[in-house]
Amino acid sequence: MLYISVPLGKLVRRVSRLRGGGSALPGLVVEKIDPGFMQRTLSTLPLGVAVVSGTNGKTTTTKMVVELLESQGLKVFTNRTGSNFTRGVAAALLGDVDWRGQLKADIAVLELDEAHAVHFVNKVPPRYSLLLNVLRDQLDRFGEIDKTAQLLQHIASKTTGTVVLNREDPRVARIADTLDGPEVRYFGLDDSLLSTFPNDDDLRAGPGSPVPAAPAKPHADVVLRRVGTDDADFEYDGATVTTGMKLRGVYNIFNAAAALVLARCIAGNGATPTDHDGLLKALSQVAPAFGRGESLVVDGLPLDLVLVKNPSGFRLGLKSFPAGGYATMVAINDNYADGRDMSWLWDVEFDSLREGGVDQLTGSRAYDMALRLQYDDVAIGAVNPEIAPALAAFIREAKGKPKRIFCTYTAMLAIRRELAKITTVEVVS
Amino acid sequence: MSKGTIRVLQLYPRDMNIYGDWGNALVLQQRLRWHGYTPELLEYNVGDEFPSGVDLIVGGGGQDSGQLVIQDDLLSRESTLKELAEAGTPMLLICGLYQLFGKFFKTRTGSVIPGIGVLDVETHGTDERLIGNVTVSSPEFGDILGYENHSGQTTLGPGVQPLGTTPKGTGNNSKDGQEGARYRNIVASYLHGSLLPKNPAIADFLIRTAVERKYGSFSPGAPDDRFAVLAREHAARRPR
Numbered sequence: 001m002l003y004i005s006v007p008l009g010k011l012v013r014r015v016s017r018l019r020g021g022g023s024a025l026p027g028l029v030v031e032k033i034d035p036g037f038m039q040r041t042l043s044t045l046p047l048g049v050a051v052v053s054g055t056n057g058k059t060t061t062t063k064m065v066v067e068l069l070e071s072q073g074l075k076v077f078t079n080r081t082g083s084n085f086t087r088g089v090a091a092a093l094l095g096d097v098d099w100r101g102q103l104k105a106d107i108a109v110l111e112l113d114e115a116h117a118v119h120f121v122n123k124v125p126p127r128y129s130l131l132l133n134v135l136r137d138q139l140d141r142f143g144e145i146d147k148t149a150q151l152l153q154h155i156a157s158k159t160t161g162t163v164v165l166n167r168e169d170p171r172v173a174r175i176a177d178t179l180d181g182p183e184v185r186y187f188g189l190d191d192s193l194l195s196t197f198p199n200d201d202d203l204r205a206g207p208g209s210p211v212p213a214a215p216a217k218p219h220a221d222v223v224l225r226r227v228g229t230d231d232a233d234f235e236y237d238g239a240t241v242t243t244g245m246k247l248r249g250v251y252n253i254f255n256a257a258a259a260l261v262l263a264r265c266i267a268g269n270g271a272t273p274t275d276h277d278g279l280l281k282a283l284s285q286v287a288p289a290f291g292r293g294e295s296l297v298v299d300g301l302p303l304d305l306v307l308v309k310n311p312s313g314f315r316l317g318l319k320s321f322p323a324g325g326y327a328t329m330v331a332i333n334d335n336y337a338d339g340r341d342m343s344w345l346w347d348v349e350f351d352s353l354r355e356g357g358v359d360q361l362t363g364s365r366a367y368d369m370a371l372r373l374q375y376d377d378v379a380i381g382a383v384n385p386e387i388a389p390a391l392a393a394f395i396r397e398a399k400g401k402p403k404r405i406f407c408t409y410t411a412m413l414a415i416r417r418e419l420a421k422i423t424t425v426e427v428v429s
Numbered sequence: 430m431s432k433g434t435i436r437v438l439q440l441y442p443r444d445m446n447i448y449g450d451w452g453n454a455l456v457l458q459q460r461l462r463w464h465g466y467t468p469e470l471l472e473y474n475v476g477d478e479f480p481s482g483v484d485l486i487v488g489g490g491g492q493d494s495g496q497l498v499i500q501d502d503l504l505s506r507e508s509t510l511k512e513l514a515e516a517g518t519p520m521l522l523i524c525g526l527y528q529l530f531g532k533f534f535k536t537r538t539g540s541v542i543p544g545i546g547v548l549d550v551e552t553h554g555t556d557e558r559l560i561g562n563v564t565v566s567s568p569e570f571g572d573i574l575g576y577e578n579h580s581g582q583t584t585l586g587p588g589v590q591p592l593g594t595t596p597k598g599t600g601n602n603s604k605d606g607q608e609g610a611r612y613r614n615i616v617a618s619y620l621h622g623s624l625l626p627k628n629p630a631i632a633d634f635l636i637r638t639a640v641e642r643k644y645g646s647f648s649p650g651a652p653d654d655r656f657a658v659l660a661r662e663h664a665a666r667r668p669r
């Protein structure tokens with residue numbers, strides 16, 4: 001059967017491409033004239049749909065799963081993050097289907113924002129879901145983190161095949177108890193690395209509070225055992241393998257363990273036998289997704305952008321990237337995409353920056369950040385809410401030193417734009 | 430040399446601190462130092478023995494699930510906390526504990542969670558979540574800046590005064606334009622942000638009251654509030 005919506009949508013897509021427009025319009029057109037388009041097209045995929053959700057690391061993890069599956073010779077359809085999930089997926093599908101509406105892919109791997117989760121999985125029950133974590137983030141959007149946990153639970157309950165859960169995040173691991181349909185698999189962390197992942201419940205458990213006894217942990221398919229400067233050890237199938245890693249930061253590499261579990265499930269259910277060496281090679285090559293933390297070179301020296309958007313992310317960023325020898329800048333915006341509530345800054349400890357101090361503070365909430373650092377006795381070089389002059393001063397004054405900028409999402413985008421203006425930006429990873 | 434020691438008690442930090450409430454405890458601790466006093470930070474969690482000689486109390490926001498966890502324990506401490514409040518102990522109560530220090534919280538489904546009745550206020554759960562930046566105009570503390578995030582709506586009885594009115598944001602409820610409650614030396618508020626860092630006037634009120642009650646008089650130091658002033662100016666200009 002030929003649907004008129006597809007040729008029409010593709011036409012709109014071409015026209016809006018020619019005019020330099022975004023992807024929303026063609027998606028909107030198809031959504032309006034053929035509301036069943038997305039559901040119908042995705043349901044034809046031989047290996048179904050896999051969704052990746054959770055507070056931190058969705059974008060990079062989705063990218064990892066896609067690259068791991070491609071290493072197995074699978075053709076993967078995926079989405080790019082956008083403001084409207086369904087419309088974005090519809091637009092991306094339009095780009096990938098032929099004129100008869102056939103999608104030439106084996107599987108779809110989709111990054112699913114918590115806000116769109118319920119609507120989407122009710123329409124398109126995924127065969128696989130990967131649930132990363134539930135952290136305090138943008139409470140102005142979701143209200144409470146228990147609410148976020150419920151959204152992830154709903155994704156899991158609609159999953160028809162396998163649900164992959166973070167064994168170390170109590171709110172995610174607990175989802176297993178509520179499921180009776182899908183198979184459950186876990187990714188996990190070595191005990192020695194657990195302390196680098198405080199969950200939000202431990203944020204402020206003082207020395208006096210007894211830590212509740214940990215219940216026996218279920219078996220995890222892949223366990224991250226060790227993280228080195230540019231390699232990591234993963235344990236699976238009863239053996240430990242060491243692989244080089246381009247990704248930096250323990251939290252990114254933990255999500256690599258998550259991607260590995262999901263990719264192994266999917267590949268294991270495929271027609272051809274799993275190519276384990278291919279998986280590892282692909283894993284070692286994965287780089288962070290755009291706008292999720294990058295290592296650049298400015299004036300011949302590294303400049304790291306570390307995305308921080310919630311207390312756990314900021315704590316992990318500070319732990320993963322020690323301040324010693326680096327010039328440091330912090331850029332905090334409070335635009336809608338960053339979250340407007342600044343309370344989260346008070347759940348992060350900045351003691352690790354005390355020794356070297358912070359050279360520059362910027363962003364619309366630069367003075368909130370200054371105040372926060374003052375209360376942690378961290379010395380501050382300069383404060384300027386305007387990002388362009390602050391960044392220029394930072395690069396000028398920290399000449400000869402490697403640099404690191406902790407930034408919220410919209411601040412990171414602004415910094416990238418400015419960097420491209422003032423210097424040739426060489427992207428390292 | 431220290432001018433004296435002030436014992437600051439955090440109420441239920443394990444279950445009720447999730448919206449930056451640590452900021453309030455940290456500010457009290459640091460400002461006590463900056464004023465020349467020695468802070469002693471104590472915690473009270475469910476099942477603990479209640480410490481003696483408490484000079485100042487802070488209680489935090491928490492989520493609905495945290496409120497359920499502490500509810501019974503809090504009720505068992507009703508008389509202790511009432512005595513401390515009536516005797517004039519300074520207290521800062523944010524969001525969840527503001528509600529539970531009131532008479533009751535009636536949920537949307539009609540079930541009633543009893544409070545300890547220190548404050549003459551009652552709270553009703555709603556479907557509407559009140560979220561965003563807030564400016565409170567207070568006769569006592571000037572402009573108070575913060576961020577609200579709650580679905581319980583609180584109304585004040587004749588036994589308490591509002592903390593202030595809300596030229597920006599909602600506050601206690603979506604009807605009367607009032608925010609927070611004042612009773613004896615208690616400051617109760619829905620504002621996170623955290624509240625005390627950007628509102629040092631409230632922090633210093635709590636500290637001064639605690640010191641005067643214990644030592645008769647308060648001799649302030651000179652904390653550097655330049656960043657607080659600038660953070661306030663910038664926060665006041667941000668959208669709701």
Ligand SMILES: [Zn+2]
Nearest residue numbers: 490524578579
């Ligand atoms: Zn609240």
